[in-house]
Amino acid sequence: MPLDKERLKRVPMRELSVEERIKTFNEVPLGYTEEEAIKEASRCLQCVKPFCVGGCPVGINIPAFIKAISKGEFEEALKIIRKANIIPAITGRVCPQEDQCEGRCVMHKIGDPINIGALERFIGDWALKHKSELFKVPEIPKKNKQVAVIGSGPAGIAAAADLAKMGYDVTMFEALHEPGGVLMYGIPEFRLPKRIVRSELEYLRKLGVEIKTNVLIGRTITLDELLKEFDAIFIGTGAGLPRFLGVPGENLNGIYSANEFLIRINLMRAFEFPEKSDTPIKVFGTVAVIGGGNVAMDAARSALRMGAEEVKIIYRRTEKEMPARAEEIRRAKEEGIQFKLLTQPIEFIGENGYVKKIKCIKMKLGEPDESGRRRPIPIPGSEFEEKADIVVLAVGQRPNTTVTFGTNNLKLTKWGTIWVNPETLETSIKGVFAGGDIVTGAATVISAMGAGRKAAKSINAFLSKQ
Amino acid sequence: MPFRILKKKILAPNIKKIIVKAPLIARKAKAGQFVILRVDEHGERIPLTLVDWNEKEGTITLIFQEVGVSTLKLGLLEEGDEIHDILGPVGNPGEYVRDQTICVVAGGVGIGAAYPRTKQLKELGNYIVSIIGARSAELLILEEEMKKYSDEIYITTDDGSKGRKGFVTEVLKELLEKGRKFDQVLSIGPPIMMKVTCDVTKPFGVKTIVSLNSMMVCGMGMCGACRVTVGGETKFTCVHGPEFDGHLVDFNELMMRLRMYKEEEQIALEKFKKNILVKSHASG
Numbered sequence: 001m002p003l004d005k006e007r008l009k010r011v012p013m014r015e016l017s018v019e020e021r022i023k024t025f026n027e028v029p030l031g032y033t034e035e036e037a038i039k040e041a042s043r044c045l046q047c048v049k050p051f052c053v054g055g056c057p058v059g060i061n062i063p064a065f066i067k068a069i070s071k072g073e074f075e076e077a078l079k080i081i082r083k084a085n086i087i088p089a090i091t092g093r094v095c096p097q098e099d100q101c102e103g104r105c106v107m108h109k110i111g112d113p114i115n116i117g118a119l120e121r122f123i124g125d126w127a128l129k130h131k132s133e134l135f136k137v138p139e140i141p142k143k144n145k146q147v148a149v150i151g152s153g154p155a156g157i158a159a160a161a162d163l164a165k166m167g168y169d170v171t172m173f174e175a176l177h178e179p180g181g182v183l184m185y186g187i188p189e190f191r192l193p194k195r196i197v198r199s200e201l202e203y204l205r206k207l208g209v210e211i212k213t214n215v216l217i218g219r220t221i222t223l224d225e226l227l228k229e230f231d232a233i234f235i236g237t238g239a240g241l242p243r244f245l246g247v248p249g250e251n252l253n254g255i256y257s258a259n260e261f262l263i264r265i266n267l268m269r270a271f272e273f274p275e276k277s278d279t280p281i282k283v284f285g286t287v288a289v290i291g292g293g294n295v296a297m298d299a300a301r302s303a304l305r306m307g308a309e310e311v312k313i314i315y316r317r318t319e320k321e322m323p324a325r326a327e328e329i330r331r332a333k334e335e336g337i338q339f340k341l342l343t344q345p346i347e348f349i350g351e352n353g354y355v356k357k358i359k360c361i362k363m364k365l366g367e368p369d370e371s372g373r374r375r376p377i378p379i380p381g382s383e384f385e386e387k388a389d390i391v392v393l394a395v396g397q398r399p400n401t402t403v404t405f406g407t408n409n410l411k412l413t414k415w416g417t418i419w420v421n422p423e424t425l426e427t428s429i430k431g432v433f434a435g436g437d438i439v440t441g442a443a444t445v446i447s448a449m450g451a452g453r454k455a456a457k458s459i460n461a462f463l464s465k466q
Numbered sequence: 467m468p469f470r471i472l473k474k475k476i477l478a479p480n481i482k483k484i485i486v487k488a489p490l491i492a493r494k495a496k497a498g499q500f501v502i503l504r505v506d507e508h509g510e511r512i513p514l515t516l517v518d519w520n521e522k523e524g525t526i527t528l529i530f531q532e533v534g535v536s537t538l539k540l541g542l543l544e545e546g547d548e549i550h551d552i553l554g555p556v557g558n559p560g561e562y563v564r565d566q567t568i569c570v571v572a573g574g575v576g577i578g579a580a581y582p583r584t585k586q587l588k589e590l591g592n593y594i595v596s597i598i599g600a601r602s603a604e605l606l607i608l609e610e611e612m613k614k615y616s617d618e619i620y621i622t623t624d625d626g627s628k629g630r631k632g633f634v635t636e637v638l639k640e641l642l643e644k645g646r647k648f649d650q651v652l653s654i655g656p657p658i659m660m661k662v663t664c665d666v667t668k669p670f671g672v673k674t675i676v677s678l679n680s681m682m683v684c685g686m687g688m689c690g691a692c693r694v695t696v697g698g699e700t701k702f703t704c705v706h707g708p709e710f711d712g713h714l715v716d717f718n719e720l721m722m723r724l725r726m727y728k729e730e731e732q733i734a735l736e737k738f739k740k741n742i743l744v745k746s747h748a749s750g
Binding site: 175176177185213214215216219220221240241242244246250251253254256257259260263264268269272273274275276277278279280282353400402 | 510687723
């Protein structure tokens, strides 16, 4: 294809209309058809030195799978992706591609970067559609060594998949009643349908990984006990503990952590209450979501779908400093979510135990802080009140260290994350490795997967020496 | 791993005891801990205190009162049926103390939760004075078990149908006023009973431990549904508790939070009862 005007533009992805989407939890971006995928794939310049690959935390051979799509060889594309990533239908949806592969695409200089995320998703979805024949797993010679993977989120999935492919017997432990970690309890249905998470986990089981739910390591079984039964351990327990603001009135009824709000909806399916779910949730009137990250956008858009009359996001800096993906901010705005910026809650005011109003203070931006973003400073005397019937606090997560209960040797950092050797991801306990949010603090699905893969490599090196 | 109900016993109207196969939990359980349970695939996650466990048999014992949809559903399961999910043990074990005089104040279905702590504290060599109570004689559970591990026992019922007419806290107050010395009071039961216990013991300066029954979802510190103010700080009942220094607990907040879904619980209950009627009508 010549470098004509058409080639500079992305094949647009169809989306559910705003009217349709705010009434249901159906997925918003609808994905490419085969024709659209082939057309988009044909835009790729097939660089000899592909920068995109360097931007991928798991190192997918991006030009190769795109080339296969352009020729209509979808099964070949799937094989190429799966070498590095077993859950393309998930990562194709939730990776921040604009900061990774697509951010480095040379097409940027002359037009739109290739829609790599959409193409990856296309292959992932295509594989799920053609399940039976494509999910056959090659016979893997067994190494007869046991590896435990703690946590079934992105880091654990990536580590377990690689280790199983290498021939290790992998047992994965999940504390909740369903595996998937944040993919299951955190990211909403309209961004990542749960049937897709379940299907992708099915492939993990086909690779021979045994998944045990309802086991909380640190309580049900301790790390020390696991060490007696397994030759190596990977910890990928994530950053699942919610932060609160620590302001008066925060425990009033109607105030949720984003984790609780999203767990009730995503994992417990409160949107089917009382018919098919026994878990209630309260969403009505004005919903205020505090925070500016992807979790805040997820909570705000979920609140809208749960029947809120109006939803506003309250954030202490400006839109420019928001950590959420531009795409998510755009969709939230399209759906009518209001943005109250440079605003910080200082007190929650209730009536009969239920929140009614938020006392806020106006902020201005000062000098950049350690995150490089300009620090918000309260403007004295600028207090005002915002109406709120329901509040969702999406102000960050901390690492969950339950895994350390009953073991004394696991070294933590001053931030409460698990200390690891940055080269090998081995912790202070020999044979125990860790990766993902439990090491880095809250980050992305794909960076956790990258860490999982890196740990799998280290575990293989460690066990090969024995 | 199926969590099969091996034995079921009706202890009192709407209060049932089940013994469930759960070897991993039985192996690790300690007095004061609890489980998070989901009855079926639509079920909510609810906390229930571990009443007893048998490591050799791989079983745990739970006692519950049928008050909402989840406990009613659980009550409908029979021996041989399976519970969909049980996570545990979670929460911190109760504090070990030895050679003290301890007063256990327990009410209603809370006696089930107080029993394992009473047994443990007795076995650790403490002198146990138990005050247990219920609304009426037929609702009083685990009387024999509590007697077995108590050096002294007092019984109250609201209607006077057994023991003394009145509340457990009245007996406690009298004992303290008479100059009875306790190193510690352990109070487990309805929030209002625990609150009054703390009001009674505070002027006497008696250390009072309560085991909170906050509403929960995850049971492992992820969600904060069970948050409670203790000594001016927000704590999570599931990971920092369930036992706290009662004199520091904001009981009004706890009770307010327990009422959060009252409306929804009513809706669910009505729907559930209607369905049961439809089913029994169809099968009858």
